[in-house]
Amino acid sequence: MAKRTTKKTKKTPRRRFRPDRWIMRWTLRLVSVVFLLAVFLVVLWGVFNPPTTYYMMQESRRLGGVEQKWADMDQIAPVMPRAAVAAEDANFCNHWGLDIAAIRKALEDDSGRGASTISQQVVKNVFLWHGRTWTRKVLEAAMTPLMEALWSKQRILEVYLNVAEFDEGVFGIEAAAQHYFGVDAASLTPTQAARLAAILPNPQGRSASNPSSFVRKRASQIVDGAATIRADGRADCFQS
Numbered sequence: 383m384a385k386r387t388t389k390k391t392k393k394t395p396r397r398r399f400r401p402d403r404w405i406m407r408w409t410l411r412l413v414s415v416v417f418l419l420a421v422f423l424v425v426l427w428g429v430f431n432p433p434t435t436y437y438m439m440q441e442s443r444r445l446g447g448v449e450q451k452w453a454d455m456d457q458i459a460p461v462m463p464r465a466a467v468a469a470e471d472a473n474f475c476n477h478w479g480l481d482i483a484a485i486r487k488a489l490e491d492d493s494g495r496g497a498s499t500i501s502q503q504v505v506k507n508v509f510l511w512h513g514r515t516w517t518r519k520v521l522e523a524a525m526t527p528l529m530e531a532l533w534s535k536q537r538i539l540e541v542y543l544n545v546a547e548f549d550e551g552v553f554g555i556e557a558a559a560q561h562y563f564g565v566d567a568a569s570l571t572p573t574q575a576a577r578l579a580a581i582l583p584n585p586q587g588r589s590a591s592n593p594s595s596f597v598r599k600r601a602s603q604i605v606d607g608a609a610t611i612r613a614d615g616r617a618d619c620f621q622s
Contacts, residue, residue: 420525421532423509427541428533435545436511438553445551453556455540455620459570461608462555462578463539464617468607469579469600471500475535475619479526500542501526507545535619547585548578562591576601576608 431452434442442448455463467474473481479501498506505525510518529538548558555578559567563574570578574590580600581588588597611617 420509420528424525424529424532427508428529428537432508432541432545435507437507437547438545441547441551441553448551448553449557449561450544450553451556452544452554453567455536458540458543458555458567459575460621461572462567462570462575463543463620464608464612465572465575465579465604466539466543466582467500467617467620468611469576469604470503470582472607472611472616474500474539475616477501479530480523499526501530501538504538504542504545505529508541536621539620546582548581548590550586552585558590562589572605572608573601576604579604 434450438448438450471481473483477499479499481499502522505522506512506518509525510521533541544554544556546555547553548555549561552558552561556567558578559565559570559574562578563570565574577590577593577597580593580597581590588594590597593601612621
């Protein structure tokens, strides 16, 4: 009778658990998910108008409601976007979202003033949250060039004018024009547009309809600045 031979199975050695590789693998997966989500949101709000923002929702809960009505760029007086750019980001057409020269100057002056571009403000208002945390700053710096790559300059400025805060509970240029002057955004005069642009850095502490001497002086400078960027071509990227 033949003896039955049994084949010895070779045991597969167990892989040793490497915490560093596990952390690296899941970090890369997390970064990929965050990146794809960012791309999705940027593409989404590049096509559709954001119905609200995180800050607007906070203010709505606090105040019991906010004023906001969307106005497309062709429903806004052409002088308004020029005034906003002249006031907040004169090199808007010449940078890719981050104004390196302004950032360098702010660092030399040991101040953050003037370093935030209109594009960065849109990213903060639409996609992120208000605050000075490093997490928000890093996300803002990463998302701003992405938005600049996927949106036109005109779209960036259109969204900016529609989500910016102009008074407590007053968001967007259409609501601001009606709130301060009783007109729609298409009917704003150069002086009215300049006053609205002048209050943007401190909307709850300044008034466009009852301007202080500082706001009047600043608005006068903005009127000149808006005319200058129109003449020298720095408004060409968002206006024909």
